[in-house]
Amino acid sequence: VLRFHADRVESFQDTLVAEIPFTVQLNGEELVTILCTPEHLLELAVGYLYSEGFIGNKEDILDLGLDRAGPSALVTTRLSVNARDLYEKRKRLITPGCIDAAGIQAPGPDARPLGAEQASLTVRAADIRKALREVNGFAELYRRTGGVHNAALCAGPAVLFFSEDIGRHNALDKVVGRSLLAGIPLDDKTVITSGRISSPVVMKMTRAGAPVLVSRSAPTSEAVRLAEAFGLTLIGFARGSRFNVYSNGWRVERT
């Protein structure tokens, strides 16, 4: 790589983020190929299946394996009536151009507001700041390449899982997948992400049951509207010790 400075050019060796096609085989059929960063692939497969409505819980997974050669995930599931219906519907769907981060809408699973479990849960501002510092520490470690998003699963101030991916949706799916695989309920957890918050991200998080979503970037207007309606506490522009609370601010204790 040639680095051009204002007054000189130097040559150096750069580290690039890997990008691989990863295929999810569902019950013997190729379901989808995802461009992603080759880490936490099982978490990605499981999180993807959950986020898209193909499974509703860990018990729906009858068998799960990873073929490193593909790489691909081989998943056998208990197909509920809903999932089967979804699967058929999608086969008939026209959704061209879903290449890597285009803003294409496909009929996903039904949106799901948060329930009674999260109705009284609060989170301390000090804990959010502490978790953010820890996540930034992890991100520093990984910041060789600059080209990735990350997402973290946090219990109060503690970071339980940290993922990164070239796709912001993938990074979040890895968190959802880890929570399912490890049996860690999201009901009382905080999810921190580096990515922008659009309405599909809010749908993904409320579906998974996470009551607090923190981003270092901005939310869209539609994301804030949905988060308000669905009971999610949406926090954006979390940088240093500052952050903005866009919805359900009652959940954030000021101490």
Add this chain to the structure above:
Amino acid sequence: VLRFHADRVESFQDTLVAEIPFTVQLNGEELVTILCTPEHLLELAVGYLYSEGFIGNKEDILDLGLDRAGPSALVTTRLSVNARDLYEKRKRLITPGCIDAAGIQAPGPDARPLGAEQASLTVRAADIRKALREVNGFAELYRRTGGVHNAALCAGPAVLFFSEDIGRHNALDKVVGRSLLAGIPLDDKTVITSGRISSPVVMKMTRAGAPVLVSRSAPTSEAVRLAEAFGLTLIGFARGSRFNVYSNGWRVERT
């Protein structure tokens, strides 16, 4: 919005980036719905159709209209044999989960290396820096919300068109669409974007014929490999007067 500082909480009015579903109707049928920022919608529709292989040039568009109510674009095209084939193939395609920036691969149009037109074209480092400064100036103007990507079409040091969108692919499609609609060939132009460069972005740009792609973010390993093979000069981490040249560096004149 509540802004939490280290030592106090203030309430303020924030400006959020708009996010709308925009439908492209192709020859009377609904082709796709794209989540996007409601600016330059005609450019987005045309750029999308080109990038996805439904049109090959401006002449393929027989009629083009915008229904502001939807909003949707109503496009009538001359369907070449290839486009018809593509259209049919996609109808039979399973591509679930293409919601907003997931890294899903769908069979797009054939990748297309740059041709003879761009084989001897060079660009001056000083012009790249000048164009970057101008693009940053535009971005400042628009930086009320923080939640958008942008892309610009540049002739040497001059910025001819500036677009922004919540999706990095959308911002680039708007540039491609503008170039087609305004009859500005991309063969000798530089495209500047804020977004990360993955392999589909490289495919989109070489297909459109742009020989130089500059990003303020990082490229992936696969993007660099493709750019090298397809003749594209790929520049990343363009910040201030520094930038890194990842492929086909012969095209960058050091003055």
